[in-house]
Amino acid sequence: MPVFDFSNTSDNKKTSECTYTIFQSNETTASPEKPILLLDNQKRAWKHHSNGVFTNPSKQTTFEFNEEDGTVSADILQIDARFVSLLRWLGDSHINVRLSGKNREDGYAVYEIREIAFGGGTKLSAEDGFLQFMIDRLLASNAPTEKLEDEDEEEIGDSMKLTSLQSITDFMTCAGRTLPDNIRLWARRNLAVARSHEVTAEERRHAQRALSIMMNIQWKNNYFESIDPVEARKILDEELYGLERVKQRIMETIIQINRTHTLPAYGILLIGPAGTGKSQIAYAIARILKLPWTTLDMSSINDPEQLTGSSRIYSNAKPGIIMEAFSQAGESNLVFIINELDKAASGKGNGNPADVLLTLLDNLGFTDNYIECMVPTVGVYPIATANDKDQISAPLMSRFAVIDIPDYTPEEKKVIFSQYALPKVLKRMGLQENECVVPNDALDAVVEKYKHTSGIRDLEQAAEHMAANALYQIEVNHISQVTFDADMVRNLLS
Helix, strand or coil, X not given: CCEECCCCCCCCCCHHHCCCEEECCCCCCCCCCCCCEEECCCCCCCCCEEEEEEXXXXXXXXXXXXXCCEEEEEEEEEEEHHHHHHHHHHHHHCCCEEXXXXXXXXXXXXXXXXXXXXXXXXXXXXXXXXXXXXHHHHHHCCCCCCCCCCCCCCCCCCCCCCCCHHHHHHHHHHHHHHCCHHHHHHHHHHHHHHHCCCCCHHHHHHHHHHHHHHHCCECCCCCCCCCCHHHHHHHHHHHCCCCHHHHHHHHHHHHHHHHHCCCCCCEEEEECCCCCCHHHHHHHHHHHHCCCEEEEEHHHCCCCHHHHCCCCCCCCCCCCHHHHHXXXXXXXXXXXXXXXXXXXXXXXXXXXXHHHHHHXXXXXXXXXXXXXXXXXXXXXXXXXXXXXXXXXXXXXXCCEEEEECCCCCHHHHHHHHHHHHHHHHHHHHCCCHHHEECCHHHXXXXXXXXXXXXXXXXXXXXXXXXXXXHHHHHHHHCCCCEECCHHHHHHHHC
């Protein structure tokens, strides 16, 4: 792992005051081999579980162990860059902690830090779960790319919940430069407003609400780990029958991500008749990317403000749908599934909702009117669906790689009904396959019934109806199975 020596070598300070180097890591879990920090163990080997307190690493850079023979100090040798601010905060607050670690030749490797509730230390702002919450968030974050600098830290005060100003302050202090610079500076300004007595109570409330939203989002960079192509293809085959050309296009996108470790410059636009599985394809892609997903139904958006949020000058102001999606996902990297993109130009208010989408799709950052901060969108992957491409504006269309979804052939519909739709319904209803039998003539009748409708939704509803009818006959007429023929199907589905 690369090590950067941030030791203080100023002529005005003794170099012995700073003993540690900072290493950068993006590991998502800590272990004895990949620890959070390393303590000096030359004088004695430390116990696997050891209690004590951190002193402020910017001053003494030690951990004071509570040993049987008294308090014994050990210098900090190395710290994961993501945890420097957290350890400073623990030291400033004199919070008693328990370390879990392993003695190695190069030091005592600490991979777990827990709070202990005795010894007169300041209680954590968010009760028992705050320290573990912070460590989990920091492990999930990316290493700071800039040199850490001493900063004026906010004063630690009374215990409050995670949504309180105190817990927000503590979080900002501990997160340090793992937050993007613009969001960190924005948070400081809003924290000043939330604490000010020179603004109205309404302004303070809005600032605190905005802070709570932003600090609960995991802000990640745009680096994506490689995706297993075999596993990706398996997911596509599980979720979709046929559509080989569509699967090939998706696999090409996966290979591109593996080469560049970034999302493609363009999202995917799935165009096809209703019921052909466009949404199912979008969910499968989100599953492959291992990203949270959110849906945006453009047919229900009449005013751009629904997407961009309202200004804080209004008492009932609130964030827009796009910002709420980030908040619900809990992270900045997510799949945006935009349903019915062909309805995006039908605004009925103060502007065109399609214009708002353009700013989101350009990956240059998105600003919500309520939050008043540009949030990064490089980790947003848009997948849109539409029935009619002619209704989509040229600027919107140019932001997507278009994939046409063809309707299913009669033979494909037979396979989908018999091997996917019906077995799924039977399993949900607790029926065995031999209790609801659909021979070829009955299967032909089902497909014939819906030959003039696109997609497979009618087939799924037919499977539901037939399975429910079979269950009724078995329970009421006390028979062991129901075998449908063509006439039974026509009468049931007429």
